[in-house]
Amino acid sequence: MKKVKISDAVVRRLPIYLRFLTELHNQKIKTVSSASLGQKLDMNPAQIRKDLAYFGEFGQKGVGYDVDFLIDKIRNILKLNQQIYVALVGAGNLGRALCNYNMYLKDNMKIVAVFDAGDSKIGERINDLIVQPMAELRQTIAERAIRIGIITVPADEAPTVAKQFADAGVEAILNFAPVKIRLPKEIRVHNADFTTELQSLAFYLDE
Amino acid sequence: MKKVKISDAVVRRLPIYLRFLTELHNQKIKTVSSASLGQKLDMNPAQIRKDLAYFGEFGQKGVGYDVDFLIDKIRNILKLNQQIYVALVGAGNLGRALCNYNMYLKDNMKIVAVFDAGDSKIGERINDLIVQPMAELRQTIAERAIRIGIITVPADEAPTVAKQFADAGVEAILNFAPVKIRLPKEIRVHNADFTTELQSLAFYLDE
Numbered sequence: 239m240k241k242v243k244i245s246d247a248v249v250r251r252l253p254i255y256l257r258f259l260t261e262l263h264n265q266k267i268k269t270v271s272s273a274s275l276g277q278k279l280d281m282n283p284a285q286i287r288k289d290l291a292y293f294g295e296f297g298q299k300g301v302g303y304d305v306d307f308l309i310d311k312i313r314n315i316l317k318l319n320q321q322i323y324v325a326l327v328g329a330g331n332l333g334r335a336l337c338n339y340n341m342y343l344k345d346n347m348k349i350v351a352v353f354d355a356g357d358s359k360i361g362e363r364i365n366d367l368i369v370q371p372m373a374e375l376r377q378t379i380a381e382r383a384i385r386i387g388i389i390t391v392p393a394d395e396a397p398t399v400a401k402q403f404a405d406a407g408v409e410a411i412l413n414f415a416p417v418k419i420r421l422p423k424e425i426r427v428h429n430a431d432f433t434t435e436l437q438s439l440a441f442y443l444d445e
Numbered sequence: 446m447k448k449v450k451i452s453d454a455v456v457r458r459l460p461i462y463l464r465f466l467t468e469l470h471n472q473k474i475k476t477v478s479s480a481s482l483g484q485k486l487d488m489n490p491a492q493i494r495k496d497l498a499y500f501g502e503f504g505q506k507g508v509g510y511d512v513d514f515l516i517d518k519i520r521n522i523l524k525l526n527q528q529i530y531v532a533l534v535g536a537g538n539l540g541r542a543l544c545n546y547n548m549y550l551k552d553n554m555k556i557v558a559v560f561d562a563g564d565s566k567i568g569e570r571i572n573d574l575i576v577q578p579m580a581e582l583r584q585t586i587a588e589r590a591i592r593i594g595i596i597t598v599p600a601d602e603a604p605t606v607a608k609q610f611a612d613a614g615v616e617a618i619l620n621f622a623p624v625k626i627r628l629p630k631e632i633r634v635h636n637a638d639f640t641t642e643l644q645s646l647a648f649y650l651d652e
Binding site: 244245246247248249250252253254256257279280281282284285288315316317318320322324330331332334335336338339347385386390409410412416426428430432433434435436437438439440441442443444 | 451452453454455456457459460461463464486487488489491492495522523524525527529531537538539541542543545546554592593597616617619623633635637639640641642643644645646647648649650651
């Protein structure tokens with residue numbers, strides 16, 4: 239596939255398309271139009287066609303998109319057909335909770351190492367993982383070919399951990415600390431934010 | 446404001462608009478066009494105009510939207526100007542982590558009660574909250590006028606907890622358990638999904 243520049247917003251919409259297409263697949267639905275995708279996701283069909291056109295000409299006029307083909311394409315684009323290893327720093331409540339999510343991580347994404355800066359947690363077992371000291375971060379990331387780092391430390395420690403991840407060679411970071419992380423732009427940083435979910439829920443409360 | 450039917454997808458986009466508008470406000474920018482909003486969020490400007498038009502005629506042709514006015518409108522629509530109390534069931538790792546996020550919860554959203562089904566955690570302190578038994582759920586929700594429930598129990602317990610929340614009168618639920626919750630449609634259920642964030646991150650990995 240030709241390498242094209244795809245904007246962040248489009249990349250963020252792809253898992254949403256993928257989730258809905260997978261539902262269609264499970265219902266044994268073979269094709270879908272941009273109009274029905276648009277109706278279901280409440281998006282402008284033109285926007286959907288534009289998003290999907292980044293990846294080549296999938297849709298056929300009057301027939302729509304082939305559901306399975308599109309699922310396959312999006313999975314490829316999101317690299318969900320590769321094995322991707324993830325490391326986590328911060329074996330506190332949230333870190334442990336995310337390690338427990340491991341078994342639900344879709345496809346080939348897996349947390350394979352967990353680290354903590356405090357002495358007290360080193361050697362603790364979280365499911366099949368053992369908490370390692372930060373001193374082992376760089377070597378473990380190299381040895382296990384870990385490509386994504388998750389940060390679940392307090393806000394004041396997060397920038398240091400981000401830098402350590404970057405120096406160790408991870409390519410992308412998912413940051414749960416409520417602080418802005420600044421890194422060279424080759425390293426992708428996403429911030430996870432629980433508050434956005436709560437904000438949109440509030441809409442549905444009665445007056 | 447006239448009560449209009451606003452689709453879920455639009456409601457989910459409002460916090461994204463709000464976050465970007467708040468950035469503009471902090472940069473002391475007074476007005477923004479749907480074209481620049483579209484460029485920044487990589488959305489079709491027509492889609493943005495359509496979303497915002499649900500709430501009345503805000504934009505002025507050739508001038509754009511008044512940033513502060515729009516912030517105020519969206520905050521009103523999302524009910525961020527009201528005090529909203531939240532209860533959480535499941536004082537495990539994720540539940541504790543979310544209670545720790547309490548201080549970062551924007552505005553007026555606050556977890557004011559935490560419950561657990563197991564005996565062992567009852568009476569434990571999590572910051573300024575004390576873990577209560579499920580037997581107290583209904584009364585506490587009524588007394589404290591709690592409107593949103595968060596579920597952080599294992600998947601097999603989540604449907605029961607959801608029903609208990611519903612019976613106790615919460616209006617909306619944020620479910621972190623990896624299971625589909627079915628409730629009468631007056632009660633809004635959102636599912637929080639860590640995997641979507643990880644999926645879109647994978648895109649940025651090198652080939």
